[in-house]
Amino acid sequence: LDADQRRKVLDLEGWDQAEPVVAKLSMEEKRDLLSTLVDASSADGRLSPLEMQTVKRITEALAIEG
Numbered sequence: 001l002d003a004d005q006r007r008k009v010l011d012l013e014g015w016d017q018a019e020p021v022v023a024k025l026s027m028e029e030k031r032d033l034l035s036t037l038v039d040a041s042s043a044d045g046r047l048s049p050l051e052m053q054t055v056k057r058i059t060e061a062l063a064i065e066g
Helices: 003-010 015-023 027-041 049-061
Strands: none
Touching: 003 049, 015 049, 027 049
16 A cells, blocks of 8 residues: 555544444344455565554454454
8 A cells, every 4th residue: 555545544544434334233233344455465474563453443443352
């Protein structure tokens, strides 16, 4: 990702538009979405500290526990 793309991800840009859609998802669907995001983030075989931080923020935004 270039610098602008990284900023958008870290700032969860677009979350305001996505939140109403995500709020309607079941917990299982939210977990599946998170799993897909983790798979994409670790496509290079590792999850960097920055990627981990972003995954944690998204987990919190999705209200997924444990």
